[in-house]
Amino acid sequence: xxxxxxxxxFGACWDDELTQAERDGLEGHLASCPPCRTEYDEFxxxxxxxxxxxxxxxxxxxxxxVLGRSRRATxxxxxxxxxxxxxxxVAVAAAGAVLVVAALLVGSNLQWRAPASSQAPQIVRVExxxxxxxxxxxxxxxxxxxxxxxxGNAENLFDPDKNVEFVLGSAAVSGGRxxxxxxxxxxxxxx
Amino acid sequence: MDRVAVxxxxxxxxxxxxxxxxxxxxxxxxxxxxxxxxxxxxxxxxRVFVHRRNYRHGSKFSTWIFTIAANLAKNEIRRRxxxxxxxxxxxxxxxxxxxxxxxxxxxxxxxxxLEREQLQDAVGRAIATVPEKYRLALVxxxxxxxxxxxxxxxxxxxxxxxxxxxxxxxxxxKHKLQPLLAKAGDP
Numbered sequence: 138x139x140x141x142x143x144x145x146x147f148g149a150c151w152d153d154e155l156t157q158a159e160r161d162g163l164e165g166h167l168a169s170c171p172p173c174r175t176e177y178d179e180f181x182x183x184x185x186x187x188x189x190x191x192x193x194x195x196x197x198x199x200x201x202x203v204l205g206r207s208r209r210a211t212x213x214x215x216x217x218x219x220x221x222x223x224x225x226x227v228a229v230a231a232a233g234a235v236l237v238v239a240a241l242l243v244g245s246n247l248q249w250r251a252p253a254s255s256q257a258p259q260i261v262r263v264e265x266x267x268x269x270x271x272x273x274x275x276x277x278x279x280x281x282x283x284x285x286x287x288x289g290n291a292e293n294l295f296d297p298d299k300n301v302e303f304v305l306g307s308a309a310v311s312g313g314r315x316x317x318x319x320x321x322x323x324x325x326x327x328x
Numbered sequence: 329m330d331r332v333a334v335x336x337x338x339x340x341x342x343x344x345x346x347x348x349x350x351x352x353x354x355x356x357x358x359x360x361x362x363x364x365x366x367x368x369x370x371x372x373x374x375r376v377f378v379h380r381r382n383y384r385h386g387s388k389f390s391t392w393i394f395t396i397a398a399n400l401a402k403n404e405i406r407r408r409x410x411x412x413x414x415x416x417x418x419x420x421x422x423x424x425x426x427x428x429x430x431x432x433x434x435x436x437x438x439x440x441x442l443e444r445e446q447l448q449d450a451v452g453r454a455i456a457t458v459p460e461k462y463r464l465a466l467v468x469x470x471x472x473x474x475x476x477x478x479x480x481x482x483x484x485x486x487x488x489x490x491x492x493x494x495x496x497x498x499x500x501x502k503h504k505l506q507p508l509l510a511k512a513g514d515p
Binding site: 147148151179180182183184186187188190191192193194195196199200202203204206207210211 | 340341344345348349351352353356357362365366369370371373374377378447448451452455466470471491494495498501502505506508509
């Protein structure tokens with residue numbers, strides 16, 4: 138056994154995790170290599186000193202002080218039992234994000250008005266569209282959309298000359314998804 | 329712990345009495361500061377009390393409480409490092425004390441100067457100078473005697489990393505204690 142290998146085994150030897158073959162090899166090496174023998178003696182002495190350090194006891198009034206501080210502390214909420222309530226802020230945030238994206242979607246063609254009250258009914262009210270949502274060009278095969286159609290699809294939803302009002306509640310938009318047209322870079326919202 | 333979670337008034341004091349020694353010893357050995365360690369150990373139990381209903385039964389209670397203790401100790405070490413970076417008087421005093429002890433250790437014979445308490449003090453200081461992430465693993469293994477698997481759980485790192493950190497920490501400790509060990513080996 139070479140010195141590097143022997144020294145690599147010191148920790149496992151101390152933890153009594155060597156196989157019999159490793160132990161025999163290490164002991165044989167230590168018997169024939171004084172520098173490694175010294176190294177191992179110092180290693181084990183250092184760990185003996187560490188392990189033999191006296192236990193440090195807590196102060197005499199430790200329990201009383203802990204109990205006093207604990208009485209003043211507020212119990213943390215039971216996250217296991219109240220796990221469902223943790224989703225409420227997430228849902229609200231998601232609904233808010235959808236509203237922001239919807240506002241961006243309509244951009245200059247749409248004037249957004251906030252609901253009249255926070256107790257607004259959970260409905261979606263849209264004026265328009267006047268035109269069909271999707272009008273395939275004659276030279277486009279059925280089931281295929283031309284780039285022009287894809288780009289214009291969001292605009293075709295509403296009459297660009299007319300104000301469109303969305304009244305959105307968090308539940309009404311919770312199933313909505315927003316994606317971007319890969320070519321037109323316009324956000325498309327679907328419900 | 330189940331009784332603590334349902335607010336049995338006798339359960340929490342009993343739990344504190346049962347674990348106070350291990351927690352106080354762990355924190356003290358990591359910080360090498362008894363007064364601060366006592367305060368921090370109390371904080372460990374306050375955290376246990378505050379979060380008593382969130383204890384997961386999948387792991388041992390000792391693992392949970394050691395995790396809390398290790399995290400608080402880590403925070404304290406980092407706070408001290410930040411403070412030391414500002415060259416506070418406390419840090420300066422601590423550094424000077426380190427120097428004095430190192431000089432005493434290296435110049436005087438073991439029989440006259442390194443009596444038992446001094447030797448232990450020197451070992452405690454040597455442990456305290458091992459970098460934090462190695463020190464925690466070392467104390468949990470070589471002072472608290474935790475198995476590698478439990479240390480991995482407490483520190484939230486893989487078992488292989490625990491082994492390499494402990495090996496590294498032992499090497500550093502041996503190196504720091506080298507003057508003492510050499511003297512101890514003299515005839």
